[in-house]
Amino acid sequence: MTAQDYNFAYLDEQTKRMIRRAILKGIAVPGYQVPFASREMPMPYGWGTGGVQVTAACLTPDDTLKVIDQGADDTTNAVSIRKFFQRTAGVAVTEATDQASIIQTRHRIPEAPLTEGQILVYQVPIPEPLRFLEPRETETRKMHELEEYGLMHVKLYEDIARHGTIATSYAYPVKVEGRYVMDPSPIPKFDNPKLSDSPAIQLFGAGREQRIYALPPYTQVVSLDFDDHPFVASKADHDCDLCGAGTSYLDEVITDDQGGRMFVCSDTDFCRARREAGHVGRLGTPAPSLEAAQ
Amino acid sequence: MTAPLRTLTAETDRPLLQVQGLTKSYGARIGCAHISFDLFPGEVMGIVGESGSGKSTLLSCLAGHMAPDTGRVIFDTGTGPVDTVTMAEAERRRMARTDWAFVHQNPRDGLRMGVSAGGNVGERLMAIGARHYGEIRATATDWLARVEIAADRIDDRPRAFSGGMQQRLQIARNLVTGPRLVFMDEPTGGLDVSVQARLLDLLRGLVREMGLSVIIVTHDLAVVRLLADRLMVMKGGHVVEQGLTDQVLDDPQHAYTQLLVSSVLQV
C-alpha cells in the first residue's frame, strides 16, 4: 500500500467485493453479461473505466501488472492506467507478457501464449453484440435468455451482401460454450482464436454500460460464420518490418508523405523480445539493447 | 372439364386454432370479453369493428403479444393441440417465428429498417438455424419475386422502398418459413387504394397457394369482403355477430352491424 489517502487499488473494499461477486458470477456463466454498479473513476468513460474496476478488484499486493493499448505498453492510455495502479496500489509493473500476473488490455490479446494463473482484463465499450440491430435492452436480454441469435447472423449476412465477404474485422461476435453470443471487445478478429481454450482467466469490463462478463480457463469460444463463408482470422499480408515476424498482428505506419509506409507488430513487447533474440525485419536495425530502448 | 380437386380432408378434420373464453381487461375497462371461436386450416377470418371495439386487443392476445386474463388459445402444432397462453415463452416465441406470422399495419413495426431487403427476409431462416449464405440469399430472392419485388432490390434497405413495397416485403419476411397461421393488423391501412388492390390480390394468391389460415383485423369492410371467408363483428369488447362474410355484410342481424354496413359509402 502506498502512503496515500487512497484505499489499495483506489476502490473501497465494499465496492471491490461487489465487483468480485459480479466476476465470479460471470465466470460461473461464461459469456453472460452480469450487471454491476459501476463507479465513477478518476478518468473519463471510454478510457477503460470498466477494465480498471475489474483490475482493481483482482489486484493483490503480490501481483505484477501489465497494461497495453492496441498491443503497445507505451501509449497514453496504457501509461496512465499503469501509473494509476502504481500510485494507488503500489504493485510491480512489467511490459513482458510472461512476467505479468494481471494484464489489462484495450483491443488486443498479446502474441505470447498466456499461461495458467494469468488474468487478462479487457476494456469493453459496448458489451451487447446484438445492440447494433436491436436497440431495445429489454429485447436483447430476452434474446440472450431464449438463445434467439438469428439476428447475429443477419449482421454477418449484411456484411457479405454489401462487401462480398464478412467485412467485420474487429469486435467479431463469438459463441461461448455453445450458449451465449458475446462481444469479445474491439479486438481484431485475428485474435479471436486465442479467446478459445486459453489457460488464462479472461475478464471483460464495461464501465459506462455497467456490465462484466468472463471466460474461465479452457472455455470453448467459436466465431460465428456461414457454411459457405467460414471465419478467417486475417491480418495484413506482410512480415513485421522491424522483427520479421510473419505470424503476428501488424499495424500499418505511414512514414512520410510520399506514400512510404511500414508494417510493425502491434504487440510491442513481442516485437522487442524478437529483436533482442536477433530477428531483424526489412527496415529493422539489429538488436537494440534493452537499456537503449528505455 | 374435370377439375382435380385438392385434398380437403384437412378442412373437415380439426381446427387449427381454438379460442375459448378469452377475456382481457385494462383495470375496470374491458378490452375484449368471452371470445370463443374455432379457426380451421385454410380459413380467412376477418375481425371488424370501430376503434376501441377490442379487435386489436383480441389480436394481441391471440398472437401472444399480450397475456389474456382468462381463456385459452389452443393451437394445433402438428404434434397435438397446445394452449399457447400457458406454454413456455421460449416455445411461444419459437412458434411465432416459424408456424405463425404477424403482419403489422405499419411496415416499420414489422421490418428492420436498417437491414437490407434480403436480410429482412433471411432473418427468420437464420433464426431457425440456416447457416448457408448462398441458400439464404437464393430463398430471399425467390420470395422477393413472389411478392413482386425486383431481384436487384435485394440489397436495398426498406427505407428506399415505397409504402406498398415495404408492406409486401413485410409479408415476404413473415411467410418465408412457411407459417400456417398469419395474423394481420390492418395490413392495407395507410396505403393508396391502387396499392391496396395489388396487395389484396397478392394476399389472396398466397393464402390460396400456401393454404394459409389468416386472422385479419381491419375496419375496412371492402377488404374483408374480398379477403375473408368469415367475419366477426366486435363492439365494446364483445362479439356481436359472426358468420359467413357476405352473409354478415348483405344480411346483418345485429343493430350495430346494420349500422356499420349502412354507413359505408357506395362507390
Next chain:
Amino acid sequence: MIAIENLSKSFTLHNQGAAVIPVMSGAALTVAPGECVGLIGASGAGKSTLMRMVWGNYLAASGSIRVGTLDVATAAPRQIIRLRRETLGYVSQFLRVVPRVPTLDVVAEPLLTLGVTKDAARARAASLLTRLNIPERLWPLSPTTFSGGEQQRVNIARGFAHSYPALLLDEPTASLDATNREVVLTLIEEAKAKGAAILGIFHDEAARDRVCDRVVDVRAFTPKAA
C-alpha cells in the same frame, strides 16, 4: 340436387324502430340434376331473396335449403365456403373482384381455388372468354373498367369456369346482344346436359322458355298480409 322446404325469411331493421318485415314464408321447391327451374314473379316478390338464401348470404329464419347433402340454412361458414368452391356456382348481376386483377385471372380463379394448375385454369378461362367474344387484348386488363355488357360476360365466364353440379343464375342474359345471348344459352344447355341443377331468374321470356324445364312463381311464398 336443390331442395327447399318450408323456408321463411324476415328482416329486422334495428335502426328503424326494430321493424320486422316478413318477406317469405312456406317456400318450397326442388331442382333435379339436369333440370333448370325459373323463378317468376313481379319485382320485389322475393326472387332474388330466395336465390340469396340458397347462396347463403341471406340467413333463413326457418326451414331448410338442401344443396347436395348440405343444409345451407344451418351450415357452418366453412361448409358453405366449401360448397361454393366445389358444388354451387352463382352468376350474379354484379361483378365483384379485386381491382387490377387481369380478366383472365378473374375467370380462372374458381379453378385455382380447386387446385387446378395455373396453365390449365388459364386455358379454360381463355376458351370461355373467346366463346363469349371478349377480345384477347382485354384479357390482361381488369374488368372493373369494362362496359356493363363486357362485365356481365366476364361474370358468366367465371361462373361457368368450373362445372358446378348446382348453379344459380341471376338474369344471365340481361344487357347482352343477340350473339352473346345465344352463347350464354348454349352454355346453360351444356351445363344441363352435364347434369347441373340450375335455379335461375330470367326476365328474358324467350330465354326462359328455351332453357327452363318449369317455372316457380314466388308470389306463392309471399307472407299473407297481416
